[in-house]
Amino acid sequence: MMRREFLGVATGIVGTANVQFGERSITSSPPPTVRDWRAAFPALSQRIEGHPLAYLDTAATSLRPQPVIDAVAKFYSTDNANPAAALHTLARRANAAVEGARASVASFIGASDPLEVTFTRGTTDGLNLVASAWGDANVHAGDEILIGMAEHASNMLPWRYLARRSGARLVYFDVDDGGRPRIDDLVSKLSARTRIVAFSHVSNVLGMINPVREMCTTVRGPGRIVVIDGAQSVPHVPVNVQDLGCDFMAFSSHKMCGPMGVGVLWGRRELLEAMPPYQTGSNMAHDVGLDALHLSAGALKFGAGTPNASGPVGLAAAMAFLRGIGFDALAAHEQAINRRMLVRLARIPQVRLLGSAEPQHRVSVFSFAVKDRTPLDVMRTMDAQGIAIRAGDLASLPLLQRFGENAVARASCYLYTTEEEIDRFADTLEQLIAS
Ligand SMILES: Cc1ncc(COP(=O)(O)O)c(C=O)c1O
Structure with missing residues (x-):
């Protein structure tokens, strides 16, 4: 799908019925990017505590794009x-x-x-x-x-x-x-x-x-x-x-x-x-x-x-x-997000990531514990910077306990997450640990 067509679909200018899986571009327009995908989500244009919203709580619920709201x-x-x-x-x-x-x-x-x-x-x-x-x-x-x-x-x-x-x-x-x-x-x-x-x-x-x-x-x-x-x-x-x-x-x-x-x-x-x-x-x-x-x-x-x-x-x-975006494009995007997040988290020795630290065979969901900081502290610090993450037992206490934790913080990303947002998240985490 061409970039212009995607924006048309995403903003409801053309009907969603026109969205085709695997449609080929016949001009040299650049393919749609995360910036184009983001333009479809009105919630992303707001500021929280004076900061642009970085919504890293998709595993709890995703944001909704304009075509869904319109439908x-x-x-x-x-x-x-x-x-x-x-x-x-x-x-x-x-x-x-x-x-x-x-x-x-x-x-x-x-x-x-x-x-x-x-x-x-x-x-x-x-x-x-x-x-x-x-x-x-x-x-x-x-x-x-x-x-x-x-x-x-x-x-x-x-x-x-x-x-x-x-x-x-x-x-x-x-x-x-x-x-x-x-x-x-x-x-x-x-x-x-x-x-x-x-x-x-x-x-x-x-x-x-x-x-x-x-x-x-x-x-x-x-x-x-x-x-x-x-x-x-x-x-x-x-x-x-x-x-x-x-x-x-x-x-x-x-x-x-x-x-x-x-x-x-x-x-x-x-x-x-x-x-x-x-x-x-x-x-x-x-x-x-x-x-x-x-x-x-x-x-x-x-x-x-x-x-x-x-x-x-x-x-x-x-x-x-989602078909308009395509699962291949989504997977490529999530791989990039995974790599960025895993590289940034690996640099912070006080952070313990639960589960695999490999970017492959995973979606962009990251649960972690921070030495000497409670998950609620992490969540509140992020919230003050406009970054929405989740904290608690994630309705999965037995699994957390299998890892020796009773509560964790979780950042979960999706098609609208940018690498800049991951950096903002990791910078905020580093500042909290240094404080
Ligand atoms: C793995 C898993 N199963 C089940 C559920 C329950 O979904 P819902 O609250 O939409 O019924 C969730 C929600 O977080 C989930 O992550």
């Missing part, structure tokens, strides 16, 4: 209606918008059928859906649920509660001292009673990309499902759910430039059909009489009540935006 505003300005395929014009438009978004998501993640795409409130909601709907029907006393000890609380507690409800045993597999999943431990903890295996694709603490394809191949088996937490991977790396070989994958719109309050649970169609509904009410069934009903097909069975229609519309716009 949501357009839905409410024009298509606003409770979606229905065969009613009035606005209802049909709203329905087409949601179903169009479902098809966009299916194509973005390589699903074979849009009806494998359930819109949820986010990753947490999607994982709870699997634990409740599939888990309650298929996991019994004496069964086992195998998950990583490194998981985010949202990929731990739904399984813990399922184990408690069903009488199943929750088993954890370990990571090595570098934070990589220990495949030997995963294999040794697998048993004939294992019904569910769940792990994350990318750690929200370490940023490391786990070998999930290999892990899925290793653990697949009859009567067992494999669930991937894609909250930190889908925003950063191309994901093809069929190629990965999992049964379910959950992710959130708000970490990939889309609106908050919407996410996706992808599941194999045959599993969705065999599962009972999660919540019940309108829209997930038809011909509902006093004693009878017909459940809706595939993912539609999990959409009880009036949907969050603007959410999927905004998510589809976010996916179009």
Whole structure:
């Protein structure tokens, strides 16, 4: 895509539907750069404490570009209606918008059928859906649920509660001292009673990309499902759910430039059909009489009540935006950010980075502890300089404790992060340590 075209798309001057993956430039215009990408994010034009905002908190939630904000505003300005395929014009438009978004998501993640795409409130909601709907029907006393000890609380507690409800045993597999999943431990903890295996694709603490394809191949088996937490991977790396070989994958719109309050649970169609509904009410069934009903097909069975229609519309716009940038360009940019960050952090002996210090096979997420400074001190010092980072247990206390920490600071970057921002961040860290 040419630079001028990207700016047009990014600022909403041309429709997002024009964004094409892999489109070739036919003139000598320079390709879009991070400066062009940044121009699409209105939040970046503000100052915090007199400093330009450096937003290094994307792993918690990303910023949103103008086309996403416009898509949501357009839905409410024009298509606003409770979606229905065969009613009035606005209802049909709203329905087409949601179903169009479902098809966009299916194509973005390589699903074979849009009806494998359930819109949820986010990753947490999607994982709870699997634990409740599939888990309650298929996991019994004496069964086992195998998950990583490194998981985010949202990929731990739904399984813990399922184990408690069903009488199943929750088993954890370990990571090595570098934070990589220990495949030997995963294999040794697998048993004939294992019904569910769940792990994350990318750690929200370490940023490391786990070998999930290999892990899925290793653990697949009859009567067992494999669930991937894609909250930190889908925003950063191309994901093809069929190629990965999992049964379910959950992710959130708000970490990939889309609106908050919407996410996706992808599941194999045959599993969705065999599962009972999660919540019940309108829209997930038809011909509902006093004693009878017909459940809706595939993912539609999990959409009880009036949907969050603007959410999927905004998510589809976010996916179009990311496609316009392209995952190759995004990966090249994140590699440059990774190199700069790792070089700068390595120069500060008081900083302890958790996990790999290699720029490859990771996204731009960096959790660290600073000698004699609390993570809250680090966060406050950064905030006073207009630099947004996160501090705390990152909803991953067991993993932090595996590294001997109870809390850390985390800087997490994305397509709008510049190398200058990384330098500002590292300079501020050095000044704090020197003070
Ligand atoms: C790895 C991981 N899993 C799950 C979640 C939960 O996502 P959400 O809060 O959008 O439901 C997060 C959020 O930080 C995450 O990083």
